[in-house]
Amino acid sequence: MKFTLSWLKDHLDTDASLKDICAKLTAIGLEVEEVDDKAAFKPFVIAKVVSAEQHPNADKLRVLMVDTGKGEPIQVVCGAPNARTGLVGAFAAPGTYVPGIDVTLAVGTIRGVESRGMMCSEKEMEISDNHDGIIDLPADAPVGTSYAAYAGLDDPVIEINLTPNRPDCTSIHGIARDLAAAGLGTLKPVKAPSFTVEGETPVKVKLDLGGDDHLCPGFALRLVRGVKNGPSPRWMQQRLLAIGLRPINALVDITNYMTFDQGRPLHVFDAAKVKGNLVVRRAAEGETVLALDTREYTLNPSNVVIADENGVESIGGIMGGEHSGCDENTVDVLIESALWDPMNVAKTGRSHGIITDARYRFERGVDPEYMVPGLERATELVLELCGGTPAKTDVVGYRGHTAKVVDFPFSEVKRLTGLDVSREESVDILTRLGFTVTGSGERVSVAVPSWRPDVDGKADLVEEVMRIHGVDNIRPAPLESHGAVNGRILTTLQIRSRLARRALAARGMMEAVTWSFIPKAHAELFGGGAASLALSNPIASDMSDMRPSLLPGLLAAAQRNADKGYSDVALFEVSGTYENDRPEGQRRVAGGVRRGTASLSGAGRLWSNAAKGGGKPVDVYDAKADALAVIEACGLPMGNVQIEPGAPGWYHPGRSGTIKMGPKITLGHFGEFHPKALGALDVSGALCGFEIFVDAMPEPKKKATRTKPALDLSPFQAVKRDFAFVVDKTVEAGAIVRAATGADRKLIAAVNVFDLFEGASIGEGKKSIAIEVVIQPTDKTLTDEDFEALTAKIVGNVVKTTGGTLRA
Numbered sequence: 001m002k003f004t005l006s007w008l009k010d011h012l013d014t015d016a017s018l019k020d021i022c023a024k025l026t027a028i029g030l031e032v033e034e035v036d037d038k039a040a041f042k043p044f045v046i047a048k049v050v051s052a053e054q055h056p057n058a059d060k061l062r063v064l065m066v067d068t069g070k071g072e073p074i075q076v077v078c079g080a081p082n083a084r085t086g087l088v089g090a091f092a093a094p095g096t097y098v099p100g101i102d103v104t105l106a107v108g109t110i111r112g113v114e115s116r117g118m119m120c121s122e123k124e125m126e127i128s129d130n131h132d133g134i135i136d137l138p139a140d141a142p143v144g145t146s147y148a149a150y151a152g153l154d155d156p157v158i159e160i161n162l163t164p165n166r167p168d169c170t171s172i173h174g175i176a177r178d179l180a181a182a183g184l185g186t187l188k189p190v191k192a193p194s195f196t197v198e199g200e201t202p203v204k205v206k207l208d209l210g211g212d213d214h215l216c217p218g219f220a221l222r223l224v225r226g227v228k229n230g231p232s233p234r235w236m237q238q239r240l241l242a243i244g245l246r247p248i249n250a251l252v253d254i255t256n257y258m259t260f261d262q263g264r265p266l267h268v269f270d271a272a273k274v275k276g277n278l279v280v281r282r283a284a285e286g287e288t289v290l291a292l293d294t295r296e297y298t299l300n301p302s303n304v305v306i307a308d309e310n311g312v313e314s315i316g317g318i319m320g321g322e323h324s325g326c327d328e329n330t331v332d333v334l335i336e337s338a339l340w341d342p343m344n345v346a347k348t349g350r351s352h353g354i355i356t357d358a359r360y361r362f363e364r365g366v367d368p369e370y371m372v373p374g375l376e377r378a379t380e381l382v383l384e385l386c387g388g389t390p391a392k393t394d395v396v397g398y399r400g401h402t403a404k405v406v407d408f409p410f411s412e413v414k415r416l417t418g419l420d421v422s423r424e425e426s427v428d429i430l431t432r433l434g435f436t437v438t439g440s441g442e443r444v445s446v447a448v449p450s451w452r453p454d455v456d457g458k459a460d461l462v463e464e465v466m467r468i469h470g471v472d473n474i475r476p477a478p479l480e481s482h483g484a485v486n487g488r489i490l491t492t493l494q495i496r497s498r499l500a501r502r503a504l505a506a507r508g509m510m511e512a513v514t515w516s517f518i519p520k521a522h523a524e525l526f527g528g529g530a531a532s533l534a535l536s537n538p539i540a541s542d543m544s545d546m547r548p549s550l551l552p553g554l555l556a557a558a559q560r561n562a563d564k565g566y567s568d569v570a571l572f573e574v575s576g577t578y579e580n581d582r583p584e585g586q587r588r589v590a591g592g593v594r595r596g597t598a599s600l601s602g603a604g605r606l607w608s609n610a611a612k613g614g615g616k617p618v619d620v621y622d623a624k625a626d627a628l629a630v631i632e633a634c635g636l637p638m639g640n641v642q643i644e645p646g647a648p649g650w651y652h653p654g655r656s657g658t659i660k661m662g663p664k665i666t667l668g669h670f671g672e673f674h675p676k677a678l679g680a681l682d683v684s685g686a687l688c689g690f691e692i693f694v695d696a697m698p699e700p701k702k703k704a705t706r707t708k709p710a711l712d713l714s715p716f717q718a719v720k721r722d723f724a725f726v727v728d729k730t731v732e733a734g735a736i737v738r739a740a741t742g743a744d745r746k747l748i749a750a751v752n753v754f755d756l757f758e759g760a761s762i763g764e765g766k767k768s769i770a771i772e773v774v775i776q777p778t779d780k781t782l783t784d785e786d787f788e789a790l791t792a793k794i795v796g797n798v799v800k801t802t803g804g805t806l807r808a
Contacts, residue, residue, distance in 0.1 A: 001159065001160050001162045001169065001170060001175075002157055002158070002159045002242075002243035002244065002260075003157070003158055003172045003175065003243060003260065004155040004156065004157050004158070004239055004242045004243070005018060005021070005155055005156045005157075005158065006152075006155045007155075007172055007239055007261070008021070008158070008172055008175065008176060008179075010172075010188070010261075011172055011173045011175075011176035011177075011187065011188050012176035012179055012180060012184075012185045012186070012187060012188065013185050013186040013187075013188055014179070014184055014185025014186070015185075016184050016185060018035065018037070018156055018158075020184070021158070021179065021184065022035055022158065024179060024182055024184050025158070025160060025175070025179070027182070027467075027470065027471065027472065028178055028179075028182050028467045028468060029163070029166075029467050030160045030161075030162065030166070030169055030175065030178065031160060031161045032158060032159070032160055032161075033159045033160060033161045034158075034159045035156055035157070035158055035159075036156060036157040036159075037156045038148060038153055038154050038155065038156060038157070040097065040099055041125070041147070041148035041153045041154060042146065042148060042154070043092060043093065043095075043096040043097075044090045044091065044092055044096070044120065044125065044146070044147040044148060045068055045069070045090070045091055045093075045144060045145065045146060045147055046069075046088060046089070046090065046091070046137065046141050046142060046143050046144065046145055046146075046147050046150060047066045047067060047068045047069070047088070047089065047090070047091035047119070047143060047144075048066070048067045048086070048087070048088045048143045049064050049065070049066055049067075049083065049084065049085055049086065049087045049088075049089070049119070050065050050066070050067050050073050050085065051064065051065040051073075051085055052064050052065075052083055052084050052085045052087075055077065055110075055111060055113060056112070056113070057111040057112050057113070058110075058111045060079055061077055061078065061079050061110065061111065062077070062078050062079075062083045063075065063076075063077055063113055064076045064077075064078050064083060064119065066091055066117070066119065067143060068091055068093070068143070068144060069143045069144020069145070070144060074091075074093075074116050074117060075113075075114060075115065075116055076091075076115050076116065076117050076118060076119060077110040077111075077113050077114075077115035078118065078119050078134065080119065080121065080133045080134040081132070081133050082132075082133035082134060082136060083119065083133070083134060086139070087119075087134070087136055088136070088137040088138070088139060088141045088143065089119050089120070089134045089135040089136060089137055090119070090120045090125065090134075090135045090137075090147040091117060091118070091119055091120070091147075092105055092117055092118050092120055093105070093116070093117045094106050094107050094116055094117055096117075098118070098120065098124050098125070099124075099125065099126045100120075100121075100123050100124035100125055100126045101124055105117060105118060119134040119135075120134060120135060121133060121134050121135060122135055127151075127153065127241070128237075128241070128247075135147075137150075151238075152234075152235065152238050153238070155238070155239075155242060157242050157243065160175070164364055165364075165454040166364075166454065167263070167361065167364035167365040167366065167451070167453060167454070168263070168367070168451040168452055170263045170360065170361045170364060171260065171261065171262050171263025171264070172260060172261055172262075173190070173261065173262055173263070174263055174451065176188075177433070177434065178433070178468075180432065181429060181432035181433045181468055182468050190377075192373075192376075193376040193377055193379065193380035194380075195379065195380060195383055195390060196390075197390050197391060197392050197393075198389050198390070198391060199391050199392065200391055200392050200394070201221055201222055201223040201334075201391045201392060201393065201394045202223065202391075203221065203223065203271065203274060203276075203277055203278060203334055203394075204277045204278070204394065205219050205221050205277065205278045205279070205280065205394060205396050206277065206278070206279045206280070206396070207219065207279075207280045207396060207397050208279050208280065208281045209280065209281060209282065209304070210282070213397065214341050215304050215316075215340070215341045215344055216280045216304060216316065216338060216339065216340060216341070216397060217339045217341075217368065217397060217398060217399070218338060218339040218368065218371050218395065218396070218397045218398030218399075219280060219336070219337075219338040219339070219395070219396050219397050219398075220336070220337045220338065220371055220372050220375045220393055220394070220395045220396075220398070221278070221334060221335070221336050221337075221393070221394045221395075222334070222335050222375060222379060222390060222391060222392070222393045222394070223271060223332060223333070223334055223390070223391040224332070224333050224335065224379060224382055224383070224386075224388040224389065224390045224391070225331075225332045225388055225389045225390075225391070226331060226332070226387065226388045226389055227251070227330065227331060227332070227333055227382060227386040227387055227388035228386050228387050228388075229249050229250055229251050229326055229327065229328055229329075229330045229333075229386055230249065230250055230328065230386075231247070231249065231250065232247055232249065232250040232253035232254070232385060233250075233385065236253055236254075236257055236385075237253070239257070240253060240256055240257065243260065249326065249327065249328065250382075250385045250386050251268045251326040251330065251333060251382065251386065252268065252325075252326060254266075254268075254378055254381045254382060254385065255267065255268055255378065256357070257381070258374060258377065258378050258381070259357050259358065259361065260357070262370065262374055262377065263361055263366060263367065263370075263451075264337065264366065264367075264370055264371075264374030264377075264378075265317070265357065265358035265361055265362065265366070266335060266336060266337050266374065266375070266378050267314055267320045267335075267336045267358075268320075268326050268333050268334065268335055268336070269313065269314075269320070269324045269325075269326075269333065269334040269336065270324055270325065270326045270327070270330045270332075270333065270334075271331075271332035271333055271334045272330070272331065272332060273323060273324040273325075274308050274310075274313065274324055274334060275308050275309040275310045276308050276309035277308065278306055278307070278308055278313070279306075279307050279308070280304065280305075280306055280307075280316065280338075281304070281305065281307060282301045282302070282303065282304060282305070283299035283300060283301060283303040283304070283305045283312060284299070284301070285300055285301060286298060286299075286300075287299045287305075287311070287312055288312070289305070289311070289312040289313075289314075289315065289321050290321060290322045290323065291315065291319045291320070291321055291322060291354075292319055292320050292321065292322055292325055293319065293354075294322065297315070297352050297354070299312065299315070302344070302347065302348065302351075303315060303316075303348045303351075303352075304316040304317075304340065304341075304344055304348070306336070308324075310323065314336075315348065315352075315354070316338070316340050316344075316345070316348075317338070317340030317344075317345040317348075317358060317359065317362040317363075318345060318348060318349050318354050318356055318358060318359045318362075319354055319356050319358070319359075333382070333388075335375060335378055335379060335382065337371050337372070337374050337375035337378070338371070339366065339368055339371055339398070340362045342362060342363045342364065342365050343363075345359055345362040345363045346359075346363035349363065365453040365454075367450050367451035368398070368401045368450055369401050369450040369451075370450075370451070371398065372393065372395060372398075375393060376393075401450045403436075403447040403448055403449070403450065404447070404448040404455070404456065405445050405446065405447050405448070406445070406446045406448065406455070406456075406457060406458055406460075406461060407443065407445060407458065408443070408444055408445070408446045408458050408461050409442060409443045409458070410423050410426055410442050410443070410444075411442060412458050412459070412461075412462050413426060413462050413465050413466070416459065416462045416466075417462060417466045417474060418474055418475065418477070419465075419466060419469060419473060419474060421465055421469050423442065425465075425469065426465050427444075429464065429465050429468045429469065430446060430461065430464060430465065432468075433449075433452075433464055433468070434449040434451070434452070435447065435448060435449060435452075435461075435464075436449075446461055492699055492700070493588055493694060493695055496634040496635075496694050496697065497574050497588060497590070497694060499633045499634055499635070500574050500590040500630045500633060500634060500692070500694060501572075501574050501590075502633065503629050503630055503632075503633035504572040504574075504590070504592055504626065504629070504630065505572075507570075507625075507626060507629055508570055509570040509571060509572040509592055509594075509626070510569070510570065510571055510572070511571075511572055511573065511574075512553075512554060512557050512571045512572065512573050513573065513575075514550070514553030514554060514556070514557060514573060514575075515543060515547075515553060516546060516547055516575075516576065516578075517535060517538060517539070517543035517544065517545065517546060517547065518542075518543065518544075518545060518547045518552050518553060519542045519543070519544060519545070520534070520544050520545045521680065522545075522552045522680070522681065523545040523546075523547065523548055523552075525552070525650060525677060525680050525681070526547075526548050526549040526551060526552055526648075526650055527548045527549065527648060528545060528546070528547065528548025528549070528578070528579075529545060529548075530580065532580055532581040533545050533546040533548075533578055533580070533581060546578040547577055547578060548577055548578060548579065549577055549589075549591070549650075549691060550573050550575060550577060550589055550591035550691060551591055551593065551650070551689055551691065552681060553573070554571050554572075554573060554591060554592065554593045554689065555593055555673070555678075555681055555683045555687065555689070556681065556683070557571055558571055558593050558595045558683070558685075558687065559681075559682070559683045559684070559685075561595075562595065562596070562684075562685060567595065567596045567685065568595065568596035568597050569594075569595050569596070570592070570593070570594045570595070571592060571593055572590065572591065572592035572593075572626075573590075573591055573592070574588070574589070574590045574591075574694070575588075575589065576588060576589070577589050587693055587695055587696075588693070588694045588695040589691050589692065589693055589694065589695075590630045590691070590692045590694055591689065591690065591691040591692070592623075592626055592689060592690055593687060593688070593689035594618040594622050594623070594626075594687070594688050594689070595618065595685050595686065595687050596617065596618065596685055596686055597616060597617055597618065597686075599616060599617075599618045599619075599622045617686035618686050618687070618688045619655070619672060619686075619688060620652075620655040620656060620657070620670065620671050620672050620688060622688055623670040623671055623672070623688040623689055623690045624643070624657065624670050624671075624690070626670070626690050627659060627668055627669075627670040627690040627691075627692055628641070628659070630668075630690075630692045630694075631659065631667060631668075631692060631697075634694065634697055635700060636661065636667075636697055636698075639741070640661050640662065641659060641660075641661055641667070642659070642660045642661070642662075642734060643657050643658070643659055643660075643734060644657060644658045644660060644732075645657055645658075645732075646658060647669040647670070647671050648669060649674065649677075650673060650674055650677040651669065651670075651671035651672065651673060651674060651677075652671055652672040652673060652674050652675075653674070655671050655672040656669065656670065656671025656672065657669065657670055657671060659692070661697075661698070665696060665698065666693070666696065667692060667693060667696055667697065668690060668691050668692035668693055668696075669690065669691060670688070670689070670690035670691075671688065671689075671690075672686075672687065672688045673687050673688065673689065714776055714777065714778045716776070716777040716778065716780070716781055718749065718774055718775065718776045719774075719775045719776075719777075719782070719787075720772055720773065720774055720775070721772075721773045721775060721787075721791065721794075722754075722770060722771070722772050722773075723740070723770065723771050723773065723794065723795065723798075723806065724755070724768050724769070724770040724771075724806070724807035725768070725769055725770075725771075725798055725799075725802065725804040725805065725806060725807060726762055726763070726766050726767070726768050726804055726805050726806075726807050727766065727767060727768075727769060727802050727803065727804030728765060728766060728767075728802075728803065728804075729758070729765055729766065729767050731767075731769075731802045731803075731804065733753045733756070733769050735801060735802055736753075736769055736771060736798055736801075736802055736804075737751045737752075737753065737771065738801075739797040739798045739800075739801035739802065740771055740773055740794050740797065740798055742797055743790065743793040743794040743796075743797045744790060744793060746778070747775050747776065747777065747778075747782075747790060748773060748774070748775060748776075748794075749774045749775070749776035750773075750774040751771055751772070751773050751774070752771065752772045752774075753769060753770070753771055753772075754770055754771070754772050755768070755769070755770035756768070756769055756770075757770075768807055773794060775787075775790065
């Protein structure tokens with residue numbers, strides 16, 4: 001929202017400086033983003049041409065002697081057709097930056113004649129598009145003084161960052177009201193328009209919205225006959241130019257001026273171009289309109305339009321049509337002031353990509369009570385600038401405004417803000433802002449003004465008191481203690497998610513954040529693609545489904561890195577995946593991929609890999625190590641973790657595994673990826689990955705109170721014994737490890753597999769698995785008899801569990 005300082009002072013009687021005004025605006029929530037004090041215009045001065053002679057070497061140039069009011073006349077070479085003796089214009093001396101030509105002037109020679117500056121046109125100063133000649137001022141313009149001050153171009157422009165909940169401050173009058181309430185001046189009263197009307201407005205308006213009257217709650221229309229449309233006055237053009245609007249003609253400029261001055265968007269129709277009466281209706285499917293921006297829009301029934309017998313003449317609340325626009329030939333004009341549904345305006349504007357000042361205000365909500373007064377003020381401006389005779393206003397649909405009333409206890413100010421604001425000051429602030437306060441005591445009723453649709457409850461009123469009283473008066477205070485230093489704040493799932501991130505980062509992996517949406521084909525490839533997980537309004541066609549797995553996004557990210565020359569990457573993500581559209585269908589997963597030679601043992605450029613011809617490509621064991629690191633970091637007892645062959649179909653069937661805790665709990669899976677899966681994703685290279693279901697991990701058991709020291713080491717030496725068992729090839733090594741461990745969990749500290757052998761000497765369909773058993777006595781030195789008994793128990797457990805035999 002932009003406005004000039006003088007424009008603001010049309011509504012606010014104040015002696016405050018520009019600096020104080022900007023500071024106060026920010027303090028009351030209307031943050032100032034930029035102030036343009038028009039410094040670029042300050043070097044230009046009013047000068048008079050005392051002589052104009054023909055250039056000796058150029059037919060179209062003249063040599064001027066220019067009086068700048070600062071001593072001897074200055075020689076200037078000029079090519080303007082209106083350069084003449086006696087002309088008074090705007091002069092730029094050497095060193096001046098001329099914005100219209102993007103040049104900083106210097107003393108120069110033009111066709112053999114020295115020139116020490118230039119006389120400027122309006123286009124060269126970026127005042128307008130006029131480049132017919134240099135600026136021609138009245139003869140009594142004060143020579144030697146600032147041209148910017150004389151022409152009103154020294155008016156600072158203020159731009160504020162307006163939040164969507166403040167529609168009242170989309171007008172300069174509303175901004176002035178807030179500043180006055182904050183004590184920075186007095187709000188000037190708005191004088192009611194006064195003029196005589198003659199006759200009825202012959203064009204009638206019908207609201208035909210099929211019962212959806214909220215789409216257009218009110219419509220006011222007036223005919224003004226006999227206008228003379230031409231350029232708007234200089235003061236209006238300057239203000240519009242200052243805020244970035246191009247003056248068009250008086251009728252159009254009036255509507256733009258009212259949009260910013262009063263926050264009341266209007267539209268003007270050339271009455272001669274309107275056929276029959278007007279009707280407010282929904283657009284027909286495929287109906288088109290050529291808008292004022294010269295673009296044709298194809299409409300649909302969700303769009304509300306103003307139409308006549310010719311068809312659509314305007315998109316309601318957004319933009320008028322080119323067909324009925326006003327030009328220099330307009331004689332009779334229809335002025336429209338209407339109310340439009342904010343949500344419908346926003347949806348229509350967004351769907352067609354139309355951004356206008358009218359849409360900006362209507363989608364935030366305009367003052368319904370100013371619909372007719374705004375039309376009256378616009379009519380007054382038309383009569384003042386264009387003449388004419390107004391007819392009676394025709395108003396349809398509007399049923400008046402019922403003010404919201406909020407029950408407001410003054411104690412809420414202290415409770416919500418900590419500010420000690422007296423009852424009297426609170427009432428005064430609300431009254432100055434336009435609220436009506438009734439009642440006595442510490443609880444009152446507050447009627448909300450029609451221009452504040454954002455105020456709904458007592459917390460909103462507290463905000464109004466707080467921002468005007470001064471947010472900077474709130475003293476910072478520490479949060480109250482909850483009385484427990486070690487009180488638990490994070491959930492187990494949140495803690496485990498953090499631990500998983502740290503563990504994977506410590507393993508050299510980089511954290512990635514990928515999209516939660518993936519193409520449908522990719523979702524189906526990884527076990528998803530259900531209709532319930534398809535997005536109704538995807539941001540792109542290749543982001544149509546919620547992801548069932550983290551791996552498609554991570555694989556795509558790894559490939560993008562490879563395409564840019566970073567072929568060895570290790571990426572991980574801890575985030576959500578989706579099995580269905582219910583809350584319990586969202587999983588918390590830790591997933592990762594490694595590509596190329598990005599194994600934990602090192603990439604291919606290490607010196608230790610040079611002799612090997614490069615680094616070892618990543619494989620299933622890298623993925624397994626990553627997956628187990630996550631489980632261990634989350635605090636699960638690793639002795640209960642089991643690994644089974646096989647994994648979902650996107651993994652290689654012979655180079656993958658599933659991680660379980662007991663027969664029922666699946667913790668995740670890992671492995672190298674199936675070539676078909678990589679091909680479908682258009683991904684290549686040595687790749688492995690894993691996913692661990694963090695939310696599937698059981699809650700940790702409550703720890704019993706420790707009765708022994710935290711560090712409890714055995715004073716006895718550990719002993720190692722090796723065993724080799726011949727079993728069927730189908731028997732897993734893990735089964736042997738679990739059987740051996742179960743022989744005596746107090747004595748056996750660890751069981752490790754160190755050898756696997758297959759051959760004819762073992763037998764067809766057989767294999768030999770050798771294990772190392774670590775025996776750790778805790779209370780005595782074991783005798784030979786103790787070892788023999790334990791050995792027999794170990795062998796017996798393994799034979800019973802696996803059906804194998806002790807290898808001789």
